[in-house]
Amino acid sequence: xxxMAGAQDVSYTLYGTPGLIEMPTAxxxxxxxxxxxxxxxxxxxxxxxxxxxxxxxSGTFRYTGIQDQRGxxxxxxxxxxxxxxxxxxxxxxxxxxxxxxxxQDFLGTGKFSGEYIVATKGFGTSVDVTAGIGWGRFGSRxxxxxxxxxxSDIFDTRPKLDFGKGGEVEADxxxxxxxxxxxGIEYAYSDRLRLKAEYSSDG
Numbered sequence: 001x002x003x004m005a006g007a008q009d010v011s012y013t014l015y016g017t018p019g020l021i022e023m024p025t026a027x028x029x030x031x032x033x034x035x036x037x038x039x040x041x042x043x044x045x046x047x048x049x050x051x052x053x054x055x056x057x058s059g060t061f062r063y064t065g066i067q068d069q070r071g072x073x074x075x076x077x078x079x080x081x082x083x084x085x086x087x088x089x090x091x092x093x094x095x096x097x098x099x100x101x102x103x104q105d106f107l108g109t110g111k112f113s114g115e116y117i118v119a120t121k122g123f124g125t126s127v128d129v130t131a132g133i134g135w136g137r138f139g140s141r142x143x144x145x146x147x148x149x150x151x152s153d154i155f156d157t158r159p160k161l162d163f164g165k166g167g168e169v170e171a172d173x174x175x176x177x178x179x180x181x182x183x184g185i186e187y188a189y190s191d192r193l194r195l196k197a198e199y200s201s202d203g
Contacts (some may be wrong), residue, residue, distance in 0.1 A: 014039045016048020020184040022196040025130045026098040026120035028088050031055045043067040048118040076137040110161045114138040115175050131183040141177035141203030168186035
């Protein structure tokens with residue numbers, strides 16, 4: 001049987017959110033918990049600040065520097081601010097996974113905007129398995145027609161985003177357009193070492 005949510009300490013993604021490498025999980029910090037991180041890869045560097053607003057709701061502020069590939073100090077270097085929210089709507093039990101829904105970069109310029117629904121189940125005290133479905137940034141690799149299109153055809157197409165200065169909620173983007181699956185596994189070898197593998201839906 002799986003363990004209850006919280007059997008493992010929360011680890012964080014390159015986006016500063018609870019998760020695998022880039023993909024989110026349904027894990028949450030303790031109420032009031034905060035985490036700050038500096039991450040970098042390729043031509044991007046990120047400063048992230050995540051806080052657990054309530055036992056179920058968390059938010060992340062992020063500031064990203066995107067370096068022009070022509071070299072440091074290029075006039076084409078860009079900087080991006082973004083804000084995420086996510087809500088864990090189902091607690092893990094012996095038979096059911098924890099589940100969460102999230103909005104990434106919904107109050108920024110939209111360069112990293114995406115939405116997701118994710119489930120995470122613990123096995124023993126060391127292994128977490130995660131699977132989810134995403135839209136926007138999370139639906140840009142090996143995508144397929146949006147299953148929510150069965151409810152209404154407004155979900156079939158994602159309006160083109162006009163990248164601006166940010167600060168406005170583009171609600172007509174949420175959960176629209178093509179979707180894609182993601183997932184992964186995390187193994188806590190010890191208190192100091194975690195091994196992660198993921199299948200990313202971010203193209």
